[in-house]
Amino acid sequence: MREPGRFIESKVIHDNGSIETDRSIRRSTSDIEFSAPELVAAIDDVRHTVESILGVSCPAGTFEYELASHGDGDFFAAHHDVGAPGTNSRVLTFVYYLHRTPKKFTGGQLRIYDVAVSAGQTSYPTSYRDFEPDNDSIVFFRPTAFHEVRRIACPSGQVGDGRFAINGWLCRTDI
Numbered sequence: 639m640r641e642p643g644r645f646i647e648s649k650v651i652h653d654n655g656s657i658e659t660d661r662s663i664r665r666s667t668s669d670i671e672f673s674a675p676e677l678v679a680a681i682d683d684v685r686h687t688v689e690s691i692l693g694v695s696c697p698a699g700t701f702e703y704e705l706a707s708h709g710d711g712d713f714f715a716a717h718h719d720v721g722a723p724g725t726n727s728r729v730l731t732f733v734y735y736l737h738r739t740p741k742k743f744t745g746g747q748l749r750i751y752d753v754a755v756s757a758g759q760t761s762y763p764t765s766y767r768d769f770e771p772d773n774d775s776i777v778f779f780r781p782t783a784f785h786e787v788r789r790i791a792c793p794s795g796q797v798g799d800g801r802f803a804i805n806g807w808l809c810r811t812d813i
């Protein structure tokens with residue numbers, strides 16, 4: 639795994655394809671040049687099992703990912719990971735979590751809503767499941783699923799005490 643490099647303000651991709659920082663939607667920093675070949679190889683090993691459980695198929699695919707850091711007050715509001723030009727090749731979302739132990743923050747659960755929503759839908763589904771971002775755990779879900787990162791509280795304010803995630807997608811290369 640390469641050491642983290644430069645963290646920059648995380649960006650959001652709007653459904654019209656524009657990419658920008660918008661701290662009312664997403665508050666975190668990202669290292670988009672981060673490289674984790676061991677993680678990618680481990681995901682590749684289980685990917686056919688995950689695909690069959692989630693009912694998706696990606697015969698020819700590549701992995702795209704970033705390292706995201708959430709500190710005190712950070713969050714990512716409800717969204718889905720497809721729907722914009724350039725994101726529709728995403729077939730599978732994965733998020734691998736890292737943090738200091740014992741954990742120095744609270745909150746930061748990944749909330750996955752029970753229904754997929756289409757672009758432009760504004761009402762929130764009312765049923766969901768929260769996943770704790772436990773150190774050295776991984777979550778897979780469909781990129782069409784509505785999801786969010788609950789706001790975290792990290793009293794020390796130290797970056798290293800925060801919530802780290804390698805989040806990315808298995809993307810089709812044949813469309």
Ligand SMILES: O=C(O)CCC(=O)C(=O)O
Nearest residue numbers: 714719733748787803805
């Ligand atoms: O960090 C997480 O739990 C999810 C991140 C996410 O939803 C994204 O980067 O699109």
Ligand SMILES: [Fe+2]
Nearest residue numbers: 717718719785
């Ligand atoms: Fe997401």
